[in-house]
Amino acid sequence: MATLCLPYQLSPEQTEKLDTIIQRHRPLQKRDVLIENGEPLKFLYAVRSGSLKSYSLDSHGSEQIIDFHLPGDLIGFDGLIDGQHRSFTQALETTMLCEIPMQSLDQLSAELPGLRKQLLRVMSGELHASKTLLGTLNHHTAQQRLANFIMTLSNRFQQRGLSSRSFRLSMTRADIGNYLGLSVETISRILTQLQQEGVLAVQNKLVEITDPERLRALAS
Amino acid sequence: MATLCLPYQLSPEQTEKLDTIIQRHRPLQKRDVLIENGEPLKFLYAVRSGSLKSYSLDSHGSEQIIDFHLPGDLIGFDGLIDGQHRSFTQALETTMLCEIPMQSLDQLSAELPGLRKQLLRVMSGELHASKTLLGTLNHHTAQQRLANFIMTLSNRFQQRGLSSRSFRLSMTRADIGNYLGLSVETISRILTQLQQEGVLAVQNKLVEITDPERLRALAS
DNA sequence: CAGTCAGCTTGACATACATCAACGATTCGT
DNA sequence: ACGAATCGTTGATGTATGTCAAGCTGACTG
Numbered sequence: 001m002a003t004l005c006l007p008y009q010l011s012p013e014q015t016e017k018l019d020t021i022i023q024r025h026r027p028l029q030k031r032d033v034l035i036e037n038g039e040p041l042k043f044l045y046a047v048r049s050g051s052l053k054s055y056s057l058d059s060h061g062s063e064q065i066i067d068f069h070l071p072g073d074l075i076g077f078d079g080l081i082d083g084q085h086r087s088f089t090q091a092l093e094t095t096m097l098c099e100i101p102m103q104s105l106d107q108l109s110a111e112l113p114g115l116r117k118q119l120l121r122v123m124s125g126e127l128h129a130s131k132t133l134l135g136t137l138n139h140h141t142a143q144q145r146l147a148n149f150i151m152t153l154s155n156r157f158q159q160r161g162l163s164s165r166s167f168r169l170s171m172t173r174a175d176i177g178n179y180l181g182l183s184v185e186t187i188s189r190i191l192t193q194l195q196q197e198g199v200l201a202v203q204n205k206l207v208e209i210t211d212p213e214r215l216r217a218l219a220s
Numbered sequence: 221m222a223t224l225c226l227p228y229q230l231s232p233e234q235t236e237k238l239d240t241i242i243q244r245h246r247p248l249q250k251r252d253v254l255i256e257n258g259e260p261l262k263f264l265y266a267v268r269s270g271s272l273k274s275y276s277l278d279s280h281g282s283e284q285i286i287d288f289h290l291p292g293d294l295i296g297f298d299g300l301i302d303g304q305h306r307s308f309t310q311a312l313e314t315t316m317l318c319e320i321p322m323q324s325l326d327q328l329s330a331e332l333p334g335l336r337k338q339l340l341r342v343m344s345g346e347l348h349a350s351k352t353l354l355g356t357l358n359h360h361t362a363q364q365r366l367a368n369f370i371m372t373l374s375n376r377f378q379q380r381g382l383s384s385r386s387f388r389l390s391m392t393r394a395d396i397g398n399y400l401g402l403s404v405e406t407i408s409r410i411l412t413q414l415q416q417e418g419v420l421a422v423q424n425k426l427v428e429i430t431d432p433e434r435l436r437a438l439a440s
Numbered sequence: 441c442a443g444t445c446a447g448c449t450t451g452a453c454a455t456a457c458a459t460c461a462a463c464g465a466t467t468c469g470t
Numbered sequence: 471a472c473g474a475a476t477c478g479t480t481g482a483t484g485t486a487t488g489t490c491a492a493g494c495t496g497a498c499t500g
């Protein structure tokens with residue numbers, strides 16, 4: 001089960017130890033809330049299938065989407081700072097999770113240097129991704145942002161052994177817009193535009209990348 | 221020395237152990253480059269005085285500022301993912317640093333659970349700050365972004381026991397603009413505007429917050 | 441199976457900010 | 471201490487993207 005939930009390079013011995021602390025979580029339905037802001041951090045979660053979004057609420061109570069979580073992702077790192085989750089996390093579709101008790105994880109990471117490094121590596125990777133995204137959003141046009149978003153999804157699916165050419169956008173256009181700092185209308189317009197240019201084939205939630213090379217070029 | 225470089229709650233015993241591995245680094249002058257992209261990650265650095273900026277170069281070779289580092293900050297976490305620094309880091313003024321060998325830190329963190337937690341906490345905090353900033357930049361006007369930037373600096377200075385009311389902007393207007401995704405001209409215009417409204421008193425690099433309440437209101 | 445509603449698309453118009461340009465103010469190096 | 475370069479300010483103009491409005495489509499529900 002550990003290999004399903006934490007698909008990283010660990011020795012068989014380490015995997016076995018991990019298995020003893022990882023639990024299966026009940027499946028979530030679309031719109032189910034996994035984590036509420038301010039909740040004590042008792043578990044990290046690993047996505048087995050499905051997807052989720054994390055968001056915070058600003059002073060006016062409107063959603064600010066921080067991240068989308070795909071199969072293989074770990075959820076909850078932002079709460080390590082003070083033992084409280086710092087955002088809401090909600091399922092975008094039917095979703096299966098593993099649940100990893102923080103306390104056991106901490107104990108185990110004392111014994112296993114490999115696990116310790118792995119955890120740091122995952123966090124470091126998230127940090128880097130987040131900072132890169134910042135740069136991307138700051139200095140790019142709407143088209144570049146969206147192209148970049150789709151490339152990033154494609155890459156993440158590929159890393160998990162799923163199709164990088166065609167996939168389902170489980171989030172709404174509004175979610176994408178919110179995440180990229182663009183309006184729904186702009187997302188919609190650019191998707192049709194990319195389709196007209198032969199870069200994508202879009203059919204509702206389904207996206208096929210018909211010209212990966214040009215998409216990559218647009219994303220830079 | 222450890223207390224200077226890593227001003228976190230650690231026991232005297234832990235502090236003493238840390239002291240044995242922390243080294244003083246030669247002072248940097250303005251524009252000196254501390255870290256080059258792709259360099260192997262041998263040390264983490266802690267800022268004792270002065271300030272630095274981290275940036276990456278996009279495909280056209282132009283700078284994307286990722287972060288500013290103030291006294292008390294730790295530099296280098298984004299490199300843990302694969303043992304390579306993922307950005308350039310350059311001094312904005314004369315700057316004093318401590319240098320912490322990664323290898324010793326790793327060994328030490330196996331012994332000291334408190335240190336391990338502290339490291340995770342720092343990274344988690346950075347992750348949270350970075351994701352919050354993302355939300356801020358995406359959904360706010362130029363004025364709100366700049367107000368937020370100045371509030372954030374103010375808070376960070378306060379945490380380090382420095383004045384939160386007046387401080388020096390060691391980075392150029394262009395740096396601020398780059399970081400916030402705005403043009404130099406916009407930064408300049410909004411600074412004069414905030415001054416006219418009596419929120420700030422700006423004199424070249426020196427900023428005094430004359431109406432913290434209104435600044436906070438603008439930043440939200 | 442029909443009605444409803446959330447999600448998506450498309451068009452017309454408004455605006456915040458970028459860009460271009462010129463000039464003033466500091467800082468830096470010799 | 472001087473000249474040169476970098477940095478900062480201000481004004482005029484352009485444009486990408488937001489906002490408003492209307493209609494369309496697909497999905498869930500009773």
